[in-house]
Amino acid sequence: MSLFVEKGIAETTVRDIATAAGIAEGTLYRHYPSKEELAWQLFVVNFTAIGATLNELQRAEKTTHAKLGAIIRYFCSVFEQDAVIFNYLFLARHQHMLRLTPRQPNPYLVFRSVIREGMAHGEIPKQDLDVAASMVMGLILQVIDARILGRRIHQGIESLADTLIQATYRVLNI
Amino acid sequence: MSLFVEKGIAETTVRDIATAAGIAEGTLYRHYPSKEELAWQLFVVNFTAIGATLNELQRAEKTTHAKLGAIIRYFCSVFEQDAVIFNYLFLARHQHMLRLTPRQPNPYLVFRSVIREGMAHGEIPKQDLDVAASMVMGLILQVIDARILGRRIHQGIESLADTLIQATYRVLNI
Amino acid sequence: MSLFVEKGIAETTVRDIATAAGIAEGTLYRHYPSKEELAWQLFVVNFTAIGATLNELQRAEKTTHAKLGAIIRYFCSVFEQDAVIFNYLFLARHQHMLRLTPRQPNPYLVFRSVIREGMAHGEIPKQDLDVAASMVMGLILQVIDARILGRRIHQGIESLADTLIQATYRVLNI
Amino acid sequence: MSLFVEKGIAETTVRDIATAAGIAEGTLYRHYPSKEELAWQLFVVNFTAIGATLNELQRAEKTTHAKLGAIIRYFCSVFEQDAVIFNYLFLARHQHMLRLTPRQPNPYLVFRSVIREGMAHGEIPKQDLDVAASMVMGLILQVIDARILGRRIHQGIESLADTLIQATYRVLNI
DNA sequence: AATGAATGAGAATTCATTCAT
DNA sequence: AATGAATGAATTCTCATTCAT
Numbered sequence: 162m163s164l165f166v167e168k169g170i171a172e173t174t175v176r177d178i179a180t181a182a183g184i185a186e187g188t189l190y191r192h193y194p195s196k197e198e199l200a201w202q203l204f205v206v207n208f209t210a211i212g213a214t215l216n217e218l219q220r221a222e223k224t225t226h227a228k229l230g231a232i233i234r235y236f237c238s239v240f241e242q243d244a245v246i247f248n249y250l251f252l253a254r255h256q257h258m259l260r261l262t263p264r265q266p267n268p269y270l271v272f273r274s275v276i277r278e279g280m281a282h283g284e285i286p287k288q289d290l291d292v293a294a295s296m297v298m299g300l301i302l303q304v305i306d307a308r309i310l311g312r313r314i315h316q317g318i319e320s321l322a323d324t325l326i327q328a329t330y331r332v333l334n335i
Numbered sequence: 336m337s338l339f340v341e342k343g344i345a346e347t348t349v350r351d352i353a354t355a356a357g358i359a360e361g362t363l364y365r366h367y368p369s370k371e372e373l374a375w376q377l378f379v380v381n382f383t384a385i386g387a388t389l390n391e392l393q394r395a396e397k398t399t400h401a402k403l404g405a406i407i408r409y410f411c412s413v414f415e416q417d418a419v420i421f422n423y424l425f426l427a428r429h430q431h432m433l434r435l436t437p438r439q440p441n442p443y444l445v446f447r448s449v450i451r452e453g454m455a456h457g458e459i460p461k462q463d464l465d466v467a468a469s470m471v472m473g474l475i476l477q478v479i480d481a482r483i484l485g486r487r488i489h490q491g492i493e494s495l496a497d498t499l500i501q502a503t504y505r506v507l508n509i
Numbered sequence: 510m511s512l513f514v515e516k517g518i519a520e521t522t523v524r525d526i527a528t529a530a531g532i533a534e535g536t537l538y539r540h541y542p543s544k545e546e547l548a549w550q551l552f553v554v555n556f557t558a559i560g561a562t563l564n565e566l567q568r569a570e571k572t573t574h575a576k577l578g579a580i581i582r583y584f585c586s587v588f589e590q591d592a593v594i595f596n597y598l599f600l601a602r603h604q605h606m607l608r609l610t611p612r613q614p615n616p617y618l619v620f621r622s623v624i625r626e627g628m629a630h631g632e633i634p635k636q637d638l639d640v641a642a643s644m645v646m647g648l649i650l651q652v653i654d655a656r657i658l659g660r661r662i663h664q665g666i667e668s669l670a671d672t673l674i675q676a677t678y679r680v681l682n683i
Numbered sequence: 684m685s686l687f688v689e690k691g692i693a694e695t696t697v698r699d700i701a702t703a704a705g706i707a708e709g710t711l712y713r714h715y716p717s718k719e720e721l722a723w724q725l726f727v728v729n730f731t732a733i734g735a736t737l738n739e740l741q742r743a744e745k746t747t748h749a750k751l752g753a754i755i756r757y758f759c760s761v762f763e764q765d766a767v768i769f770n771y772l773f774l775a776r777h778q779h780m781l782r783l784t785p786r787q788p789n790p791y792l793v794f795r796s797v798i799r800e801g802m803a804h805g806e807i808p809k810q811d812l813d814v815a816a817s818m819v820m821g822l823i824l825q826v827i828d829a830r831i832l833g834r835r836i837h838q839g840i841e842s843l844a845d846t847l848i849q850a851t852y853r854v855l856n857i
Numbered sequence: 858a859a860t861g862a863a864t865g866a867g868a869a870t871t872c873a874t875t876c877a878t
Numbered sequence: 879a880a881t882g883a884a885t886g887a888a889t890t891c892t893c894a895t896t897c898a899t
Contacts, residue, residue: 169430171345175894185860187896196894252429255484256343289498291487292478296502299477300470310432313465321466328470331505349869359885364870517778519693523873533881535875544873600777603832604691637846639835640826644850647825648818658780661813669814676818679853697890707864712891 162203162249170200170253204257205265207246211239212266219271225279226335230326232271236301237322244309251306272297276333286334297329336377336423344374344427378431379439381420385413386440393445399453400509404500406445407475411496414479422483425476446471450507460508471503510551510597518548518601552605553613555594559587560614567619573627574683577645578674580619584649585670592657599654620645624681634682645677684725684771692722692775726779727787729768733761734788741793747801748857752848754793755823759844762827770831773824794819798855808856819851 164173164181175196179186193199218235219228240247261267273294279285285293304325308314316324338347338355349370353360367373392409393402414421435441447468453459459467478499482488490498512521512529523544527534541547566583567576588595609615621642627633633641652673656662664672686695686703697718701708715721740757741750762769783789795816801807807815826847830836838846 169345171343174892179861186894187861188859190895191858255426258484289488289490291481292490292495292498295478295481295488296474296499299473299475299480300506301473302477303473304466304469306473307465307469310429314463314469316463316466324463324466325470328506331508332474332502334505348867350867360869361871361886362884365883370869517693519691522871527882534873535882536880538874539879603774606832637836637838639829640838640843640846643826643829643836644822644847647821647823647828648854649821650825651821652814652817654821655813655817662811662817664811664814672811672814673818676854679856680822680850682853696888698888708890709865709892710863713862718890 162245165200165203166245166248166252170256200253201257201260203249204253205261208250208257208261208268209266211250212268212271214239215268215271216266219275225275225282225284226330228275228279229329229333232275233301233326233329234322236268237305237318237325240305240309241318247305247309251302269294269298279333279335284335288334293333296332300328300332301325336419339374339377340419340422340426344430374427375431375434377423378427379435382424382431382435382442383440385424386442386445389442389445390440393449399449399456399458400504402449402453403471403503403507406449407500407503408496410442410475410479411492411499414483415492418483421479425480443468443472453507453509458509462508467507470506474502474506475499510593513548513551514593514596514600518604548601549605549608551597552601553609556598556605556609556616557614559598560616560619562587563616563619564614567623573623573630573632574678576623576627577677580623581649581674581677582670584616585653585666585673588653588657589666595653595657599650617642617646627681627683632683636682641681644680648676648680649673684767687722687725688767688770688774692778722775723779723782725771726775727783730772730779730783730790731788733772734790734793736761737790737793738788741797747797747804747806748852750797750801751819751851751855754797755848755851756844758790758823758827759840759847762831763840766831769827773828791816791820801855801857806857810856815855818854822850822854823847 164177168177175186175189178196178199179189182189189196189199193202215232215235218231222228222231263270273290276285276293276297277290280287280290304314304321308316308321314321338351342351349360349363352370352373353363356363363370363373367376389406389409392405396402396405437444447464450459450467450471451464454461454464478488478495482490482495488495512525516525523534523537526544526547527537530537537544537547541550563580563583566579570576570579611618621638624633624641624645625638628635628638652662652669656664656669662669686699689695690699697708697711700718700721701711704711711718711721715724737754737757740753744750744753785792795812798807798815798819799812802809802812826836826843830838830843836843
């Protein structure tokens with residue numbers, strides 16, 4: 162993933178990967194049928210793992226307010242701890258999005274369903290669901306991206322999470 | 336740009352481009368020294384053009400409120416009229432960001448300076464400038480991106496712009 | 510010729526030549542039908558010109574001794590004055606030698622015929638004609654080449670010519 | 684080397700080489716990083732090998748007279764046995780000469796040092812060292828070259844070596 | 858199961874030559 | 879007659895994948 166993030170997927174060769182992994186080029190093919198499939202596995206495993214965790218987190222909370230807080234806080238901490246995963250998922254998103262099935266856990270869909278339920282229960286004012294979910298995802302992702310790459314943002318992770326949570330409440334008009 | 340957006344930059348061959356352009360492969364090299372440079376030119380020309388237009392638009396307005404409205408509205412209209420340009424800029428961003436000089440007009444910096452001035456004039460509550468600018472950019476871009484790619488969002492462009500403007504005001508606590 | 514000598518014939522492009530000559534690429538084709546033909550013309554014109562001059566010089570002298578002195582002295586002076594020609598002829602020799610007809614004036618053949626006549630008149634001891642001519646050509650060319658390229662040899666042209674003439678006499682056993 | 688000698692280095696394609704070698708084009712690049720580097724390796728390996736052998740040969744002899752005889756005789760035999768190598772070194776000389784370091788064994792320098800020592804020991808009359816060495820190299824190389832390419836010289840290798848040795852003694856005034 | 862040399866299709870790029878202006 | 883943009887065949891080189899060891 163580091164290599165894919167640093168150089169881009171197409172620009173990373175199988176030799177690069179094998180060297181970095183300390184194995185022979187041919188050995189890679191014992192684990193993945195192709196470079197393309199490796200990139201996909203890396204994407205889907207991490208993407209769905211985060212989706213699954215987010216889902217558990219939101220289910221553990223009662224109110225929409227608390228659910229949003231929990232999942233945003235998790236978002237911030239997981240990417241603080243593993244910027245490479247965040248960057249990879251961010252980078253590979255467009256290429257792999259279409260291959261995701263609706264059955265697979267999906268962070269975007271977790272946010273979406275939390276917001277949908279919030280609207281259903283009257284905790285969030287009625288509004289276009291996908292617009293709302295996109296706005297929330299966007300403001301969070303962009304800030305994390307800026308923090309990781311742009312080096313502009315120097316807030317601690319705790320206060321950053323709080324900032325994003327408050328902003329999310331305001332965007333959703335909670 | 337269409338080809339780059341459809342297939343990805345690395346996946347688009349010079350032959351693809353030449354064929355689509357109705358010229359010979361060698362002819363491309365009379366206009367651009369390499370495929371890489373072509374991708375960069377396509378990026379920088381359009382990116383700075385949008386940056387320059389945004390800057391003019393915000394200067395034509397008095398209040399921060401109006402400035403934000405004008406530039407978000409433009410964002411929505413440009414993507415509506417030139418979805419390919421918008422997508423290309425979105426796609427190529429990570430690859431080319433580092434090569435941009437601070438002198439070149441830059442949409443992100445326009446948003447950032449409007450927010451900075453708003454805070455200076457007391458029109459926007461004091462907050463971390465780059466976090467605020469990132470949140471605003473993020474919520475706008477993600478929604479447009481979802482509309483273009485995800486096919487989830489079907490609102491008309493007019494009401495979408497208004498939605499984004501209102502969300503921006505709320506995020507910034509105006 | 511400078512370009513051909515500096516970079517090699519294959520490595521010099523028509524664009525290089527046109528630029529150096531201050532003309533357009535297409536214009537070159539008004540003067541020469543191809544780059545290959547240009548290289549050939551450059552070779553044959555200079556090669557035969559030197560051959561013709563050498564022939565006149567040897568005819569103006571009576572004795573083999575004097576003939577050899579005259580043509581070696583000319584060799585030294587012409588290359589002292591135009592190192593580029595020497596280098597070009599030296600460089601292009603192998604490529605173009607086969608295309609020379611026996612009718613065309615040829616420096617090697619002038620040396621050869623002077624030596625042949627010298628042997629016929631008893632001025633030079635009998636020996637293998639082509640071996641003798643090659644040895645003489647070789648010792649002269651290599652020294653001039655070393656002087657031009659290798660920068661090892663710093664003798665003045667006058668004394669160098671004398672040295673080569675004396676060496677030629679000794680090699681031929683005159 | 685055969686291909687380079689027959690067609691010239693620039694005129695020989697990687698495909699030609701791979702086909703002649705009975706390997707795939709890509710395989711060549713597992714052995715040499717570029718065609719250019721292949722040409723250089725072919726040059727330097729053979730050039731220094733001959734230089735090293737010449738050096739051993741001259742050290743095995745006591746007198747300058749014997750040293751010159753031994754190295755010239757070797758020159759004649761190596762070209763007889765490996766005309767392709769000889770031709771290749773002759774052909775590639777100008778392109779690669781500048782990349783040779785003074786540390787690498789070098790046939791020219793062997794001749795030069797034998798002559799220098801000969802002058803130091805009074806076995807060869809005092810004269811300009813580099814002029815003398817160039818003349819000797821030139822007369823030998825040109826004859827061998829003529830024999831290989833020009834098809835003019837048909838002497839047996841034994842008598843040719845003797846002829847060149849005697850000519851060398853005369854040129855050096857031994 | 859691991860290796861890494863070999864493969865060969867396909868990529869970017871070059872450049873001698875042509876030709877409309 | 880000169881120009882220089884356009885051409886496209888040919889070239890070098892890359893690299894995902896295969897396969898004998």
